[in-house]
Amino acid sequence: MWRRHHRPTTPPSLLAITTTTIIVVFTLTIFFYAITTRKPSIPQFQHSSELKWNSFESSVQFNPTVEQSNGTDLIYQIPDSPRAVLFLAHGCGRRAADFWDRSPGCPHCAGLPEDRLIVLHALHRRFAVLTVSSxxxxxxxxxxxxxxRWIIKRWVESNGLAGLPLAAMGASSGGYFVSALAASAEMGFSSIAIMIAEGAFEDTKKIRKGYPPTLFLHMPKDRRRMRLVELNMGALRRAGVPVREVRCAEFPLTPEFLSDRIPALDRKSSVELFALFRNEGFIDENGYMRKDGRSTNWKEAVKRSGLLPEKFGWEGHIEEELNLAFGYHEMTSLQSDDMFDWFESHMS
Structure with a gap:
C-alpha cells in the first residue's frame, strides 16, 4: 500500500512507449538482417581428407578402356563384382575424356578435378562407369x-551387366540429355541425377508413368534455374515420381584447396596462387570469389606473376575449381555421397 506522502511515479506517455518500441524493433531488424545476410568468415563445410584428389588411391585406380562407337568416344571402367551401372553425360565444351586421368591407355584423357572424383566415387561404390562424348x-x-540409348544398351549387354540397376547423371547440357533419355521407358533407368540443369520437361503434363526417381543437384546462386528446378520438381511429384534436391552453395577458397583437388598442383603453388588471387582482388577478405572463374582475369595475373610454367596445361582444372567455389554453374563432386546414396536407395 502506498503511504499518503509517497506520490506514485507518473506513467510513461503512449508516445514514449511507441517511440521506444519502434527503436527496439528497428534495432533488432538491422541486427538480424546483418547476421543472416553476411557471408561467414569460415567455410560452410570442411574440406576433409575424403575430398582430396588422391582420396581413393588405396582402393581405386583408373584403368579405363577406350573405344569408338558410332563415331564417338566411349570410355569406361568396370570394377570387380559391380553392383550397378552409371552413365555420365558431360556439359557443353567437355568430352568423355575429361572424366578420366591421362594414362598410357588414354593419352588424350584430361581428368578434370570434379569429373574424375565423381568417377572415383562411383568405382569405390562398385558402379561400372560409362562415359560417352557428344x-x-x-x-x-x-x-x-x-x-x-542404343550405345548404352549394347554396351551393357556386351559386358554382361544387363541384370544390374542402371543409373545416370548429367551436368548442364548433359542434365537435359539424361532427362530426355529417361523419357523413354525402354531406357530402364533405376534413378537419375540432374546437375546444374532443370531438365528437359517442356510439357510437364506429359511426364510418363514410371519416370525414374530424380535427384536435382543445383546451385541456388543461379536464381532463375533454381525457380525452374522447383517448377519441374513439382511437376514430377504430381506425376508420382520420387524427387529430391541438393543445393550446392558457394564456399570460400583456402590456401590449400587447389592442391587438395588438382593432382598436378603442389601445396606451395596452391598457397602462392591463393595469395595472388587475394592481392589481385579476385577473392574477398573471407576468401569468397568475387566473380565466376570464367569472368575473372586470373590467367593473365598468373602469367604476369610467373608462378606457373608457361606450358602448365592445367588451367582448365584450376578454373573448374574457381567456378565451383563461386557456386553458380559448375560440375561438383562435393555432394557425391548424396548422389550415390540416392542411386543406391533406388536399386532394389
Whole structure:
C-alpha cells in the first residue's frame, strides 16, 4: 500500500512507449538482417581428407578402356563384382575424356578435378562407369538420344551387366540429355541425377508413368534455374515420381584447396596462387570469389606473376575449381555421397 506522502511515479506517455518500441524493433531488424545476410568468415563445410584428389588411391585406380562407337568416344571402367551401372553425360565444351586421368591407355584423357572424383566415387561404390562424348559441343535431344540409348544398351549387354540397376547423371547440357533419355521407358533407368540443369520437361503434363526417381543437384546462386528446378520438381511429384534436391552453395577458397583437388598442383603453388588471387582482388577478405572463374582475369595475373610454367596445361582444372567455389554453374563432386546414396536407395 502506498503511504499518503509517497506520490506514485507518473506513467510513461503512449508516445514514449511507441517511440521506444519502434527503436527496439528497428534495432533488432538491422541486427538480424546483418547476421543472416553476411557471408561467414569460415567455410560452410570442411574440406576433409575424403575430398582430396588422391582420396581413393588405396582402393581405386583408373584403368579405363577406350573405344569408338558410332563415331564417338566411349570410355569406361568396370570394377570387380559391380553392383550397378552409371552413365555420365558431360556439359557443353567437355568430352568423355575429361572424366578420366591421362594414362598410357588414354593419352588424350584430361581428368578434370570434379569429373574424375565423381568417377572415383562411383568405382569405390562398385558402379561400372560409362562415359560417352557428344557429337557436337553440346548434347542434342533428337537423334542423339536414340544413338546413345542404343550405345548404352549394347554396351551393357556386351559386358554382361544387363541384370544390374542402371543409373545416370548429367551436368548442364548433359542434365537435359539424361532427362530426355529417361523419357523413354525402354531406357530402364533405376534413378537419375540432374546437375546444374532443370531438365528437359517442356510439357510437364506429359511426364510418363514410371519416370525414374530424380535427384536435382543445383546451385541456388543461379536464381532463375533454381525457380525452374522447383517448377519441374513439382511437376514430377504430381506425376508420382520420387524427387529430391541438393543445393550446392558457394564456399570460400583456402590456401590449400587447389592442391587438395588438382593432382598436378603442389601445396606451395596452391598457397602462392591463393595469395595472388587475394592481392589481385579476385577473392574477398573471407576468401569468397568475387566473380565466376570464367569472368575473372586470373590467367593473365598468373602469367604476369610467373608462378606457373608457361606450358602448365592445367588451367582448365584450376578454373573448374574457381567456378565451383563461386557456386553458380559448375560440375561438383562435393555432394557425391548424396548422389550415390540416392542411386543406391533406388536399386532394389
Amino acid at each position: 557429337s557436337a559441343e553440346c548434347w542434342s535431344l533428337g537423334r542423339e538420344t536414340r544413338t546413345v
